[in-house]
Amino acid sequence: MSYIDPHVHMVSRTTDDYERMALAGCVAITEPAFWAGFDRSSPQGFFDYFRCLTETEPRRAAQYGIAHHSWLCINPKEAEDPVFAREVIALIPQFLDRPNVLGIGEIGLNKNSRHELEILEAHLQLAADRNLLVLVHTPHLEDKRKGTRLIMGAIRNQGRLDPGRVLVDHVEEHTVREVLDAGFWAGMTLYPDTKCTPQRAADVFEMHGTDRLWINSAGDWGASDPLAVPKCREEMRRRGHLEEVIRKVSFDNPRTFLSQSGRFRVEVAPTR
Numbered sequence: 001m002s003y004i005d006p007h008v009h010m011v012s013r014t015t016d017d018y019e020r021m022a023l024a025g026c027v028a029i030t031e032p033a034f035w036a037g038f039d040r041s042s043p044q045g046f047f048d049y050f051r052c053l054t055e056t057e058p059r060r061a062a063q064y065g066i067a068h069h070s071w072l073c074i075n076p077k078e079a080e081d082p083v084f085a086r087e088v089i090a091l092i093p094q095f096l097d098r099p100n101v102l103g104i105g106e107i108g109l110n111k112n113s114r115h116e117l118e119i120l121e122a123h124l125q126l127a128a129d130r131n132l133l134v135l136v137h138t139p140h141l142e143d144k145r146k147g148t149r150l151i152m153g154a155i156r157n158q159g160r161l162d163p164g165r166v167l168v169d170h171v172e173e174h175t176v177r178e179v180l181d182a183g184f185w186a187g188m189t190l191y192p193d194t195k196c197t198p199q200r201a202a203d204v205f206e207m208h209g210t211d212r213l214w215i216n217s218a219g220d221w222g223a224s225d226p227l228a229v230p231k232c233r234e235e236m237r238r239r240g241h242l243e244e245v246i247r248k249v250s251f252d253n254p255r256t257f258l259s260q261s262g263r264f265r266v267e268v269a270p271t272r
């Protein structure tokens with residue numbers, strides 16, 4: 001069964017990972033701009049990163065029949081210096097018309113600081129001005145709920161962004177309900193044993209349903225698993241979920257949300 005991984009940092013992964021994902025049924029991915037495992041020393045470092053996300057990775061993915069899409073921003077971990085961050089934001093518009101760019105992301109908060117919030121607001125304005133989809137990162141620290149509320153407030157205050165065109169990622173048991181009730185889409189990031197595991201994600205589907213909710217691997221430079229989405233599907237099968245439900249959370253939901261951009265491509269139709 002084909003699947004989409006809507007949040008995976010392939011710049012940090014090997015070509016072998018692309019091959020394993022393709023063998024597991026991956027037909028499309030989206031890669032948000034994020035921290036690269038180190039702080040970049042100049043805005044030019046982001047210029048090269050954006051070229052990688054819009055030129056190099058699509059080519060690598062295509063070798064395995066995977067359609068690659070990207071989101072652009074300066075992530076909250078590197079947004080503590082607002083002057084630096086605004087220089088990076090100024091680089092983004094020249095990339096927005098590239099054919100694999102879906103929108104702005106992953107933006108949000110890391111430590112919920114004032115500077116992070118200021119730069120989040122600047123990104124939201126860019127998204128609103130260009131009518132772009134938004135992918136939101138919520139903090140992994142203990143104040144995830146506070147950060148999630150601050151971010152949803154910033155989006156509401158912006159006034160021109162439709163929550164149905166915003167996905168709030170890294171939700172967990174204590175934040176998913178609020179995000180969905182506010183009209184946003186929500187994503188669960190699956191990690192091998194920390195944060196949200198495939199088992200916990202299956203629990204969340206059983207408790208909160210499957211509407212406007214997706215799963216992703218967030219595979220990156222740290223301990224993570226680019227096959228987390230197919231592993232979660234196996235967990236759902238073990239629990240007796242119907243194939244149509246499994247397909248909904250791993251293919252139909254991401255396709256529905258991402259297709260709002262007009263640029264999302266899925267080359268291979270699901271077989272089931």
Ligand SMILES: [Zn+2]
Nearest residue numbers: 032034106218
């Ligand atoms: Zn990420």
